[in-house]
Amino acid sequence: xxxxxxxxxxxxxxxxxxxxxxxxxxxxxxxxxxxxxxxxxxxxxxxxxxxxxxxxxxxxxxxxxxxxxxxxxxxxxxxxxxxxxxxxxxxxxxxxxxxxxxxxxxxxxxxxxxxxxxxxxxxxxxxxxxxxxxxxxxxxxxxxxxxxxxxxxxxxxxxxxxxxxxxxxxxxxxxxxxxxxxxxxxxxxxxxxxxxxxxxxxxxxxxxxxxxxxxxxxxxxxxxxxxxxxxxxxxxxxxxxxxxxxxxxxxxxxxxxxxxxxxxxxxxxxxxxxxxxxxxxxxxxxxxxxxxxxxxxxxxxxxxxxx
Amino acid sequence: xxxxxxxxxxxxxxxxxxxxxxxxxxxxxxxxxxxxxxxxxxxxxxxxxxxxxxxxxxxxxxxxxxxxxxxxxxxxxxxxxxxxxxxxxxxxxxxxxxxxxxxxxxxxxxxxxxxxxxxxxxxxxxxxxxxxxxxxxxxxxxxxxxxxxxxxxxxxxxxxxxxxxxxxxxxxxxxxxxxxxxxxxxxxxxxxxxxxxxxxxxxxxxxxxxxxxxxxxxxxxxxxxxxxxxxxxxxxxxxxxxxxxxxxxxxxxxxxxxxxxxxxxxxxxxxxxxxxxxxxxxxxxxxxxxxxxxxxxxxxxxxxxxxxxxxxxxxxxxxxxxxxxxxxxxxxxxxxxxxxxxxxxxxxxxxxxxxxxxxxxxxxxxxxxxxx
Numbered sequence: 186x187x188x189x190x191x192x193x194x195x196x197x198x199x200x201x202x203x204x205x206x207x208x209x210x211x212x213x214x215x216x217x218x219x220x221x222x223x224x225x226x227x228x229x230x231x232x233x234x235x236x237x238x239x240x241x242x243x244x245x246x247x248x249x250x251x252x253x254x255x256x257x258x259x260x261x262x263x264x265x266x267x268x269x270x271x272x273x274x275x276x277x278x279x280x281x282x283x284x285x286x287x288x289x290x291x292x293x294x295x296x297x298x299x300x301x302x303x304x305x306x307x308x309x310x311x312x313x314x315x316x317x318x319x320x321x322x323x324x325x326x327x328x329x330x331x332x333x334x335x336x337x338x339x340x341x342x343x344x345x346x347x348x349x350x351x352x353x354x355x356x357x358x359x360x361x362x363x364x365x366x367x368x369x370x371x372x373x374x375x376x377x378x379x380x381x382x383x384x385x386x387x388x389x390x391x392x393x394x395x396x397x398x399x400x401x402x403x404x405x406x407x408x409x410x411x412x413x414x415x416x417x418x419x420x421x422x423x424x425x426x427x428x429x430x431x432x433x434x435x436x437x438x439x440x441x442x443x444x445x446x447x448x449x450x451x452x453x454x455x456x457x458x459x460x461x462x463x464x465x466x467x468x469x470x471x472x473x474x475x476x477x478x479x480x481x482x483x484x485x486x487x488x489x490x491x492x
Numbered sequence: 493x494x495x496x497x498x499x500x501x502x503x504x505x506x507x508x509x510x511x512x513x514x515x516x517x518x519x520x521x522x523x524x525x526x527x528x529x530x531x532x533x534x535x536x537x538x539x540x541x542x543x544x545x546x547x548x549x550x551x552x553x554x555x556x557x558x559x560x561x562x563x564x565x566x567x568x569x570x571x572x573x574x575x576x577x578x579x580x581x582x583x584x585x586x587x588x589x590x591x592x593x594x595x596x597x598x599x600x601x602x603x604x605x606x607x608x609x610x611x612x613x614x615x616x617x618x619x620x621x622x623x624x625x626x627x628x629x630x631x632x633x634x635x636x637x638x639x640x641x642x643x644x645x646x647x648x649x650x651x652x653x654x655x656x657x658x659x660x661x662x663x664x665x666x667x668x669x670x671x672x673x674x675x676x677x678x679x680x681x682x683x684x685x686x687x688x689x690x691x692x693x694x695x696x697x698x699x700x701x702x703x704x705x706x707x708x709x710x711x712x713x714x715x716x717x718x719x720x721x722x723x724x725x726x727x728x729x730x731x732x733x734x735x736x737x738x739x740x741x742x743x744x745x746x747x748x749x750x751x752x753x754x755x756x757x758x759x760x761x762x763x764x765x766x767x768x769x770x771x772x773x774x775x776x777x778x779x780x781x782x783x784x785x786x787x788x789x790x791x792x793x794x795x796x797x798x799x800x801x802x803x804x805x806x807x808x809x810x811x812x813x814x815x816x817x818x819x820x821x822x823x824x825x826x827x828x829x830x831x832x833x834x835x836x837x838x839x840x841x842x843x844x845x846x847x848x849x850x851x852x853x854x855x856x857x858x859x860x861x862x863x864x
Contacts (some may be wrong), residue, residue, distance in 0.1 A: 211713075322848065334834075438824055449805055452717070464713060
């Protein structure tokens with residue numbers, strides 16, 4: 186197992202390398218530069234700025250420098266937020282995005298598993314249909330509709346929650362964004378869980394368990410659930426990577442100072458280092474969570490072996 | 493009339509006839525299908541019947557709440573009249589309403605110019621302004637004007653544009669983008685996937701690795717790069733969106749093509765000497781159509797959401813053109829003061845997405861009964 190983890194981590198290195206290289210040259214091919222948008226910047230100042238950040242060097246040299254810095258854990262300075270390095274920006278914003286994303290993920294996993302199981306146990310009954318309806322709604326209504334509606338209902342009409350803002354991480358400020366992030370995920374988890382639970386309940390070992398006279402609780406929770414959570418685990422990997430690296434929609438609508446906005450803003454402003462930083466962070470999260478998922482798989486399903 | 497009724501020969505139902513019958517039995521899917529047709533018709537034809545252009549600005553009716561009765565409301569007349577008269581730099585002495593006309597008497601320290609009535613005509617609330625009488629010294633004048641009755645069923649937006657015509661116009665754009673980008677994605681995906689699946693071997697291997705590499709790039713990064721390259725051009729935008737979404741289609745079609753090629757009836761056809769072209773036309777393409785149609789109906793809502801998402805970020809459709817995403821993003825910023833700006837476009841978008849999903853699910857059940 187340890188060997189497997191090490192091997193996976195080793196194969197992650199070329200993957201990261203390819204992603205970094207592709208992203209680096211893609212964003213450089215795009216027309217425009219980081220200092221083109223600023224108004225009233227005289228050509229001399231622009232030239233000086235570009236010289237200071239080494240943007241006039243040949244591209245391969247810049248690429249080499251960037252890789253070298255990256256290997257030393259240095260993401261470089263942000264061009265458009267000149268008081269910060271990219272590392273500082275992430276140190277500030279990432280914990281916020283991770284908090285929201287992790288809460289949403291945990292909520293989605295707990296609630297989704299519960300709803301999916303309830304639906305599967307009451308197949309083609311009222312409870313089942315309401316879960317299906319909720320799942321359809323959750324996966325159909327886009328986030329940028331859910332978020333303002335939550336603001337409208339809970340923030341403005343009922344005045345239960347603040348409409349937006351981070352409020353230094355006050356609990357009430359997190360409820361809206363977490364709900365918005367979680368709802369589509371709850372829908373997916375519930376749907377996956379319902380399907381795999383129905384399948385699992387039909388299997389032979391469940392019939393045996395019932396024949397042995399085990400209680401319903403024991404049959405479902407100890408035996409059926411274990412087989413049924415496998416699809417949920419493989420869903421969790423990419424979902425965790427996406428949720429923890431921030432959502433631009435949710436962070437924009439609720440004015441949350443997370444990292445979700447960086448990607449789009451940086452790409453539009455040609456803030457090369459910030460774009461690259463975001464790509465690296467997302468890729469790292471994706472690789473790590475996919476690895477965790479594969480390990481979890483082996484833990485839950487002993488038939489899976491990585492030797 | 494002694495002819496016995498001759499029973500018609502039993503006609504088998506074709507694959508598509510069978511699927512259609514199954515789809516018709518699915519009430520949710522049929523209702524959604526009719527709803528989509530209805531939505532398409534009102535978005536295409538509707539704007540011609542709404543008396544307001546989607547770009548016309550009514551300065552008197554900024555952020556007017558939706559209402560089924562006509563504007564101006566009785567309490568709005570006084571303020572609008574006062575504002576209009578203020579532009580003439582005179583004072584209102586008295587005003588009253590008689591039926592559809594208002595009468596206003598104004599005074600000033602200087603002689604009142606009769607040409608001032610055009611200020612009244614210029615407002616969105618009144619027209620047909622006339623001078624009724626003028627006092628002997630010219631310091632006082634009575635004018636009358638009729639009240640223009642206007643309907644804003646969905647209200648108006650921040651600049652005073654009618655939301656009904658804007659929502660319908662936005663629907664046109666969103667649906668058009670959905671269909672066109674969906675079509676682009678499906679075409680690229682089918683051609684690419686079928687080629688890979690049918691040629692097979694090394695070519696297939698390389699073609700699929702390319703798909704894998706494109707998959708591994710963050711999706712948003714890809715879209716934003718395309719927007720950066722192509723600028724905020726409407727047509728290029730959805731070509732770009734379509735060009736991003738073909739990957740799934742390519743995988744599905746390749747898998748299908750591979751499995752169809754291995755079927756016994758294809759081998760039989762090959763053994764009988766049917767040419768590749770014949771096999772493609774007679775066996776592969778008809779069998780591919782099912783998954784393609786299903787994927788297309790599921791892709792269209794995906795594209796509409798993507799377009800709305802980009803427009804929400806300000807990268808998509810640009811003013812004064814509009815789409816549901818643009819309207820929702822404006823609405824989301826104004827929920828505190830004018831929630832109808834969010835609610836109407838959001839309802840249109842969400843109901844359309846629901847309908848598309850139900851039709852897609854219905855089609856999947858109808859075309860692939862095994863999958864139930």
